Amino acid sequence: MNPARIRCSKMAEEIRNTEMGSAAAATATATATAKSSSLWPSVLRWIPTSTDHIIAAEKRLLSLVKTPYVQEKVDIGSGPPGSKIRWFRSKSNESRFINTVTFDAKEGSPTLVMVHGYGASQGFFFRNFDALAKRFRVIAIDQLGWGGSSRPDFTCKSTEETETWFIDSFEEWRKAKNLSNFILLGHSFGGYVAAKYALKHPEHVQHLILVGPAGFSSDSDPKYETLTRFRATWKGAILNHLWESNFTPMKVVRGLGPWGPNIVRRYTSARFGTYATGDTLTEDESRLLTDYVYHTLAAKGSGELCLKYIFSFGAFTRMPLQNSASEWKVPTTFIYGFQDWMNYEGAMEARKQMKVPCEIIRVPQAGHFVFIDNPNGFHSAVLHACRKFLSPDPDSDFDSLPEGLTSA
Numbered sequence: 001m002n003p004a005r006i007r008c009s010k011m012a013e014e015i016r017n018t019e020m021g022s023a024a025a026a027t028a029t030a031t032a033t034a035k036s037s038s039l040w041p042s043v044l045r046w047i048p049t050s051t052d053h054i055i056a057a058e059k060r061l062l063s064l065v066k067t068p069y070v071q072e073k074v075d076i077g078s079g080p081p082g083s084k085i086r087w088f089r090s091k092s093n094e095s096r097f098i099n100t101v102t103f104d105a106k107e108g109s110p111t112l113v114m115v116h117g118y119g120a121s122q123g124f125f126f127r128n129f130d131a132l133a134k135r136f137r138v139i140a141i142d143q144l145g146w147g148g149s150s151r152p153d154f155t156c157k158s159t160e161e162t163e164t165w166f167i168d169s170f171e172e173w174r175k176a177k178n179l180s181n182f183i184l185l186g187h188s189f190g191g192y193v194a195a196k197y198a199l200k201h202p203e204h205v206q207h208l209i210l211v212g213p214a215g216f217s218s219d220s221d222p223k224y225e226t227l228t229r230f231r232a233t234w235k236g237a238i239l240n241h242l243w244e245s246n247f248t249p250m251k252v253v254r255g256l257g258p259w260g261p262n263i264v265r266r267y268t269s270a271r272f273g274t275y276a277t278g279d280t281l282t283e284d285e286s287r288l289l290t291d292y293v294y295h296t297l298a299a300k301g302s303g304e305l306c307l308k309y310i311f312s313f314g315a316f317t318r319m320p321l322q323n324s325a326s327e328w329k330v331p332t333t334f335i336y337g338f339q340d341w342m343n344y345e346g347a348m349e350a351r352k353q354m355k356v357p358c359e360i361i362r363v364p365q366a367g368h369f370v371f372i373d374n375p376n377g378f379h380s381a382v383l384h385a386c387r388k389f390l391s392p393d394p395d396s397d398f399d400s401l402p403e404g405l406t407s408a
Helices: 003-012 023-035 051-062 129-133 159-177 189-200 223-231 234-244 249-255 257-271 283-298 303-310 321-327 345-353 375-385
Strands: 069-077 096-103 111-115 137-141 182-187 205-211 332-337 358-363
Touching: 051 069, 051 096, 051 283, 069 159, 096 129, 096 159, 111 189, 129 137, 129 375, 137 159, 159 189, 159 303, 182 189, 189 205, 189 303, 189 321, 205 375, 223 234, 234 303, 249 257, 249 283, 257 283, 321 345, 332 375, 345 358, 358 375
Parallel strands: 111 137, 111 182, 182 205, 205 332, 332 358
Antiparallel strands: 069 096, 096 137
């Protein structure tokens, strides 16, 4: 396959391994959604989902986790105090909430806040909660506009406005939870948000862990020239138009209506068995994850519409993180799967400019979803990144990298 097409499809089409469908499908989805009513049985709806379905699917998925947890809807108000822009330009003062799960931990354990990526939600970390909760107080959230959190209309019109949206909503959540001095972990787009948050509010973050983070590619990337040539072709022009029109993969799922769950099932079965060796999803894990993923993707579009404002066609960042690397004030650890399509070399370039400690860890037998593909390797990488906040194992070398992991 043309390398440019691989590059341009990975972000916007991560949830798609079949045909794109058509723009008409999105139009049909909007019409069907408007006509649907909560009085209709789910089986009769064009898009058989709702917020209640998302939370129920979350509970079923997290039933695989043995550690007790508390699920709550954290009220973040209608917008930051003093802001002239309500959440997603809402004309009302309606409060929004962030869906949050908190796992039990030993008293005095450091706090680890986990932020999911694009097209995902906090339940994607279901294979990690038990292991991490043994050493941390683990808190995972659905970002505003994703998962079981509020999904207001998305009307941001610029990169700056979109970034502020996610950063400020997270800050209002932090205030509501009365948190400070926590370790912040973000995956993919969540890594981008986490890094931007740490730049704006470094006083609250002890350590930053970026897992396959988006945001470290730009038009200076050598592959950008290849992409430019591809965009000049008729196929590239069509894909570029879809991108700039904010035609997201979620619109395809909604457009397929009652056939959406089957497409998602085919995706999860193929995607999460690609890189793992010996630790693939069990039948129960696959079934529950598929159910959860479908409901989170098919629900009302909101946060997903950030895509074109953060990235240009081909997933090249409009405001690359490496441009502000010299301003970082929080020690940082990057974690990548060996087969991650996010290039760790971008992190290496950023590290050259950083004035704070920075390390890059690569995990074998894993792709972009390293925490699902190789959970044990991922846990080892996180514990190593946070070693100064944890009681060291007297039988281990405090600073040595765990066996199997590679330092870049």
